[in-house]
Amino acid sequence: MFWHCGKHHRLDLGKQGIIMGILNVTPDSFSDGGSFNSVSQAAEHALHMFDEGAAIVDIGGESTRPGATPVNVSCEMERVIPVIKSIIRQRPQALLSIDTSKVLVARAACEAGVAIINDVTGLMGDATMASVVAETAAGLVIMHTQGDPRTMQDNPSYQDVVKDVRVFFQRQVQIAIDAGVKPDAIALDPGIGFGKSDEHNIALLRHLSQLMIEPHPLLIGVSRKSFIGRLLNHEDPDNRAAATCALTALTRSSGAVIHRVHDVLANLDALRMAEVLLGE
Numbered sequence: 001m002f003w004h005c006g007k008h009h010r011l012d013l014g015k016q017g018i019i020m021g022i023l024n025v026t027p028d029s030f031s032d033g034g035s036f037n038s039v040s041q042a043a044e045h046a047l048h049m050f051d052e053g054a055a056i057v058d059i060g061g062e063s064t065r066p067g068a069t070p071v072n073v074s075c076e077m078e079r080v081i082p083v084i085k086s087i088i089r090q091r092p093q094a095l096l097s098i099d100t101s102k103v104l105v106a107r108a109a110c111e112a113g114v115a116i117i118n119d120v121t122g123l124m125g126d127a128t129m130a131s132v133v134a135e136t137a138a139g140l141v142i143m144h145t146q147g148d149p150r151t152m153q154d155n156p157s158y159q160d161v162v163k164d165v166r167v168f169f170q171r172q173v174q175i176a177i178d179a180g181v182k183p184d185a186i187a188l189d190p191g192i193g194f195g196k197s198d199e200h201n202i203a204l205l206r207h208l209s210q211l212m213i214e215p216h217p218l219l220i221g222v223s224r225k226s227f228i229g230r231l232l233n234h235e236d237p238d239n240r241a242a243a244t245c246a247l248t249a250l251t252r253s254s255g256a257v258i259h260r261v262h263d264v265l266a267n268l269d270a271l272r273m274a275e276v277l278l279g280e
Helices: 039-052 073-090 101-114 130-136 160-176 198-206 226-232 237-253 264-278
Strands: 002-005 008-013 018-022 056-059 096-099 114-120 139-143 186-189 258-261
Touching: 002 139, 018 039, 018 264, 039 056, 039 073, 039 264, 056 073, 056 114, 073 096, 073 101, 073 237, 096 101, 101 114, 101 130, 114 130, 130 160, 139 160, 160 186, 160 198, 198 226, 198 237, 226 237, 237 264, 258 264
Parallel strands: 018 056, 018 258, 056 096, 096 114, 114 139, 139 186
Antiparallel strands: 002 008
16 A cells, blocks of 8 residues: 655555644644744654654644634744745655644645645635645645534544544545546544544454555544543543554554554554554
């Protein structure tokens, strides 16, 4: 399985999974908000994650935690574009992803050197996003969510969460392909914690194999999330790192090949040990 991202990157996911490091350049993200406010701090952390073994660094300039307040385009661009340019200047071959639902931000990020558009609305936020992906030849992450960050955890409900997410994937993949996005450029993310109860999250994690749609790699983002805190009574996100590693290993055994995490080295170790046991 290959994931084509931009004009110069092709990731072979047939034998080993990969780590996508998280870089939030926001003051209010749930785990690391405010940690990387300066361009130099953010770029340094991105390079550190690459050095630890991340294949991709995903950069976000707007918090999508439950209850988060949206920011406008100019604010988001002011946060992310200088960081992208700084990383690419220091490491031209770096594979970067932009975590955004705004087409103007996505387009500007691609012009600055990003090769993946990670749309947390799964192409539901802006009808022209798929066209931007096609025009830039970027890789695309279609993530499932229900509602928006301000309301998504108010009362999430599904007839069958696993079936509903799979149907969503099928529909949104077709929208992307109809807009000109290549099938092997599309990855799928079930959106753990986005418009889902703890029971919904667990059901999706238990039945990941039912969400796999060839040839689209499956991406999982569970790092330090609040459902872990509720299940294990860990209010501090930093105390959820070990459970995140456990989920990285377990979800790899269920077919996930891209793991979006804060703690790169520990999760890479968990991933590789899981693959040893799987015979990968």
